[in-house]
Amino acid sequence: MDALTERDAWLILASAEGVGPETMGELLAAFGAASEVLAALQSASFDRWHERRRARVGRPLLGRGILQSLRGWPDLAPERLRQIEELGLWALTPLDEDFPAALRDLDPAPILLVGSGARDVLAGPRSIAVVGTRRPTAHGRWLTARICRRLVECGAVVVSGLAVGIDGAAHAATLDVAGRTVGIIGGGHRHPGPRAHAALRRDIVAGGGAIVSEYMPWVKPSKGTYPQRNRLIAAMAAATIVVEAPVRSGALITARHALELGRPVFVAPGRVGDWSTDGSLALLRETPARILAGIDELTEDLGLLGRPTPVAALNGSPAVTGDNAARERRSAALHLLTGAQRAVAELICSAPAGLDALVERTGLAPAAVSGAVTLLLMRGWIQPVGPAYLPAGPLLE
Amino acid sequence: MLATLVTAVVNGLRGELVRVEVDVAPGLPACRIVGLPDAALSEARERVRSAIRNAGFDYPASRITVNLAPADRKKSGAAYDLAIAVGILLASGQIRNGGGPWALLGELSLSGELRSLAGVLPMITTLARSGHRRVAVPGANHAEASLVEGVEAVALTGLDDAARLIAGPRGEVAARARRRTGVLVSSPRDRTSLRLAAPIEPVDLAEIRGQHHARWALEVAIAGGHNLLLVGPPGAGKTLLARSIPGLLPPLADDEALDVAVIESVAGMLRGADLSRRRPFRAPHHTSSYAALVGGGPQLLPGEATLAHRGVLFLDELAEFDRTALDALREPLEEGLITIARARGRVRYPARFQLVAAMNPCRCGHYGDPEQQCRCQHGEAERYVARVSGPFLDRIDLRVEMHRVPPAELLARNAGENSAEVGRRVAAARLLQQARSPGVANAALPGSRLDAVCAMAPPTRAVLTELAATARMSARGVHRVLRVARTIADLAGRPAVSDEDLLAAATLRQPPAAMAGPRAA
Numbered sequence: 001m002d003a004l005t006e007r008d009a010w011l012i013l014a015s016a017e018g019v020g021p022e023t024m025g026e027l028l029a030a031f032g033a034a035s036e037v038l039a040a041l042q043s044a045s046f047d048r049w050h051e052r053r054r055a056r057v058g059r060p061l062l063g064r065g066i067l068q069s070l071r072g073w074p075d076l077a078p079e080r081l082r083q084i085e086e087l088g089l090w091a092l093t094p095l096d097e098d099f100p101a102a103l104r105d106l107d108p109a110p111i112l113l114v115g116s117g118a119r120d121v122l123a124g125p126r127s128i129a130v131v132g133t134r135r136p137t138a139h140g141r142w143l144t145a146r147i148c149r150r151l152v153e154c155g156a157v158v159v160s161g162l163a164v165g166i167d168g169a170a171h172a173a174t175l176d177v178a179g180r181t182v183g184i185i186g187g188g189h190r191h192p193g194p195r196a197h198a199a200l201r202r203d204i205v206a207g208g209g210a211i212v213s214e215y216m217p218w219v220k221p222s223k224g225t226y227p228q229r230n231r232l233i234a235a236m237a238a239a240t241i242v243v244e245a246p247v248r249s250g251a252l253i254t255a256r257h258a259l260e261l262g263r264p265v266f267v268a269p270g271r272v273g274d275w276s277t278d279g280s281l282a283l284l285r286e287t288p289a290r291i292l293a294g295i296d297e298l299t300e301d302l303g304l305l306g307r308p309t310p311v312a313a314l315n316g317s318p319a320v321t322g323d324n325a326a327r328e329r330r331s332a333a334l335h336l337l338t339g340a341q342r343a344v345a346e347l348i349c350s351a352p353a354g355l356d357a358l359v360e361r362t363g364l365a366p367a368a369v370s371g372a373v374t375l376l377l378m379r380g381w382i383q384p385v386g387p388a389y390l391p392a393g394p395l396l397e
Numbered sequence: 398m399l400a401t402l403v404t405a406v407v408n409g410l411r412g413e414l415v416r417v418e419v420d421v422a423p424g425l426p427a428c429r430i431v432g433l434p435d436a437a438l439s440e441a442r443e444r445v446r447s448a449i450r451n452a453g454f455d456y457p458a459s460r461i462t463v464n465l466a467p468a469d470r471k472k473s474g475a476a477y478d479l480a481i482a483v484g485i486l487l488a489s490g491q492i493r494n495g496g497g498p499w500a501l502l503g504e505l506s507l508s509g510e511l512r513s514l515a516g517v518l519p520m521i522t523t524l525a526r527s528g529h530r531r532v533a534v535p536g537a538n539h540a541e542a543s544l545v546e547g548v549e550a551v552a553l554t555g556l557d558d559a560a561r562l563i564a565g566p567r568g569e570v571a572a573r574a575r576r577r578t579g580v581l582v583s584s585p586r587d588r589t590s591l592r593l594a595a596p597i598e599p600v601d602l603a604e605i606r607g608q609h610h611a612r613w614a615l616e617v618a619i620a621g622g623h624n625l626l627l628v629g630p631p632g633a634g635k636t637l638l639a640r641s642i643p644g645l646l647p648p649l650a651d652d653e654a655l656d657v658a659v660i661e662s663v664a665g666m667l668r669g670a671d672l673s674r675r676r677p678f679r680a681p682h683h684t685s686s687y688a689a690l691v692g693g694g695p696q697l698l699p700g701e702a703t704l705a706h707r708g709v710l711f712l713d714e715l716a717e718f719d720r721t722a723l724d725a726l727r728e729p730l731e732e733g734l735i736t737i738a739r740a741r742g743r744v745r746y747p748a749r750f751q752l753v754a755a756m757n758p759c760r761c762g763h764y765g766d767p768e769q770q771c772r773c774q775h776g777e778a779e780r781y782v783a784r785v786s787g788p789f790l791d792r793i794d795l796r797v798e799m800h801r802v803p804p805a806e807l808l809a810r811n812a813g814e815n816s817a818e819v820g821r822r823v824a825a826a827r828l829l830q831q832a833r834s835p836g837v838a839n840a841a842l843p844g845s846r847l848d849a850v851c852a853m854a855p856p857t858r859a860v861l862t863e864l865a866a867t868a869r870m871s872a873r874g875v876h877r878v879l880r881v882a883r884t885i886a887d888l889a890g891r892p893a894v895s896d897e898d899l900l901a902a903a904t905l906r907q908p909p910a911a912m913a914g915p916r917a918a
Contacts, residue, residue, distance in 0.1 A: 134775065135770065135771055164775065194775075246770060275769065275770045276770070340897075354800065355609070355610040355904075356607055356608060356609050356610050356800065356802075359609035359610065360607075360609065365613075366609050366610050366612070366613035366614075366901075367613060367885055367888075367889070367897065367898070367901040368897060368901070369610075370610070370613075370900070370901040370904035370905065371896070371897040371898070371899075371900035371901040371904070372900070373904055374864070374900040374901065374903045374904045375900050378863065378864065378867045378868075378900075387765060387798060387800050
């Protein structure tokens with residue numbers, strides 16, 4: 001018992017059921033240190049304090065069951081902490097040196113981080129959050145991919161929430177250009193979110209990124225935990241980019257947390273009247289959030305000028321530096337195509353387009369357009385996103 | 398005295414010959430029908446007695462025995478009424494047979510008038526085949542009866558007409574017969590003189606603006622007989638597009654038209670004197686029951702799948718259909734036949750139809766719609782699509798996503814090609830197919846014939862290999878792409894399948910994005 005360090009005591013307390021940042025804060029204020037709290041739990045002094053507090057506030061701080069399990073910490077805590085190890089996870093407390101400094105700006109700050117993957121990625125100063133709706137449009141996905149690609153080129157780590165939609169698109173786009181990304185989940189690691197993202201979660205960890213939770217592994221995500229998670233995303237990132245947000249999107253909560261923390265927020269505008277961006281427009285109108293006016297403009301506004309590290313493009317095509325090289329690569333690729341295929345590819349490069357739009361704008365027969373689209377898909381030069389096709393591989397800007 | 402008459406019934410789509418023997422003998426007045434009659438047939442006694450009396454004849458106060466041969470077969474329905482009644486008149490000596498042998502078909506009303514029957518066409522076909530070439534039918538069935546070659550069909554309005562017909566020109570008809578209606582005698586018709594029955598007005602393709610891809614997919618589908626699935630939000634024009642199909646379908650050939658007429662006859666739907674050349678287009682509502690779709694019910698009647706034989710079965714709101722009923726359609730989609738087995742018996746109906754289906758991408762219909770937000774819960778769209786089973790979807794060659802055209806663009810756009818122009822290309826493509834393999838559309842080409850029929854150059858073969866590898870196609874998938882590519886080449890009038898045809902065919906086979914499985918990033 002004497003060998004218990006303050007960090008161990010903190011971990012035991014923070015991992016207990018029913019103890020969150022608020023409770024932890026109150027306990028520390030009353031007893032001075034986590035080890036003192038644990039010692040008090042072993043004697044009657046904790047109960048005396050708890051009774052006095054109840055008399056003062058009018059309701060108990062801890063329920064009977066939670067109190068019971070807290071008292072049993074010498075038996076229960078080792079089992080709890082072993083679970084973290086068994087799942088191959090690590091735990092971070094604010095007492096650890098590599099606890100992300102940015103999170104200390106939160107009040108109350110998280111008392112525990114449980115994660116998998118690389119820990120050092122959390123400490124990076126260039127972390128940018130990219131968030132948005134769970135039901136993105138084709139344009140939203142396309143824009144997300146372009147933003148993340150540029151962020152990676154500038155050496156930034158992309159932070160997002162691992163939800164379906166823009167979150168997933170941001171993680172995936174970052175991985176596509178071999179970037180590092182942090183996914184913050186709204187429950188414990190045993191409930192890591194959508195099944196459709198199982199492969200994505202593996203890739204994030206394999207790509208030098210991390211998946212982080214504020215909760216012990218067995219905690220199920222609930223209505224309350226997701227907004228809490230959003231506060232972590234906002235705090236972890238130096239800036240937050242909102243790609244597409246309808247009126248009741250969780251991305252708006254993330255943006256408001258970021259603004260409260262004094263972190264810059266950039267919002268991609270949409271057409272007035274579009275359901276997919278009416279939340280984004282409200283954000284621009286009602287808050288000091290700034291507009292995302294273009295990829296280059298965003299880089300400048302974020303202070304990420306210089307673009308130090310060029311990245312390898314999709315499908316293993318060779319890494320290139322700068323816009324000129326990308327343009328050359330694209331025109332070389334276009335030269336390999338026949339007439340109809342090139343016409344289709346050029347149109348897709350200029351703007352995302354679906355089959356009908358391609359038929360209309362090229363004036364070609366639907367059979368010719370369909371053939372060209374299949375060929376480009378097969379080569380990996382375009383990718384389908386919703387009803388439209390976007391450039392990929394060598395055709396990427 | 399004993400009288401023997403010939404009539405027929407229908408079982409499935411086949412007519413069956415039945416002999417009616419009537420014996421009127423002294424004894425206690427009674428009427429017995431033997432030969433495995435069912436309840437409806439046993440009631441023929443009452444109908445026949447009233448009809449005989451009300452037509453002005455006497456119902457003999459003797460012992461009447463009616464035998465329906467062959468005796469081992471269960472019999473039902475009211476088609477025997479007329480034969481039984483005339484048999485009683487003959488056997489009781491009220492009329493004498495002077496008009497020669499006639500086969501008699503018809504149900505009697507209590508007043509002695511004749512009611513029309515379902516299935517007269519196959520009945521008469523059977524009668525004709527077994528040598529009974531003179532047939533009397535209810536007036537309403539006369540047109541249908543005269544479709545059969547080499548048959549002399551006579552239309553009757555009531556029992557008195559029948560008596561007059563059987564008694565012949567020299568025969569005496571009981572003086573008390575009240576009504577005197579002319580007997581209409583037709584001569585066998587020349588089938589080449591049949592006109593094309595006037596079609597109902599289908600939607601013209603010119604009314605559909607934009608939707609180039611879907612229009613083209615429809616053209617390919619109709620040209621090659623491929624099954625087609627349209628997926629899109631409400632208002633995208635799925636139903637409108639499908640409603641244009643009747644205007645694109647090529648007319649039925651002679652034998653096909655007769656097949657269709659037999660089915661319509663059994664379903665009691667045959668109208669008009671002309672054999673219709675119009676291909677069936679059936680669009681059952683999505684609340685249709687299992688029996689309505691695949692056939693069945695107490696009479697084992699044909700369902701929509703059979704009524705669409707040689708034509709198009711259009712299932713709007715595919716995901717809303719009863720799942721078991723949809724899965725029951727897998728057999729006809731593959732075999733072109735439906736077998737309905739019930740306690741009562743077993744019937745096989747032809748059901749070689751082309752399936753055209755339309756569905757929303759999710760319950761609210763707006764998944765993937767850039768204009769309107771989808772209101773479904775996460776995962777609900779997948780569950781909605783999963784209502785249609787994988788094996789069922791697998792039998793659909795062409796899958797097309799449709800998107801709504803905004804009203805402003807709708808007005809700005811020029812009208813597309815009209816149905817007549819597209820129909821001409823479709824007809825030309827079908828001609829090419831008929832020349833290559835008569836009676837077989839591209840969609841039904843056997844895998845063994847595909848290589849010879851597609852005549853691909855070696856570089857094109859390489860494209861196919863690459864395509865199959867990238868899309869991880871099964872052998873069956875490759876065959877399907879080849880069939881569709883053959884149709885695309887036929888539409889362009891190309892003798893050999895080119896690279897472009899293959900690639901274009903692959904686009905038409907891709908599952909719509911909404912059905913591509915869970916929505917990962």
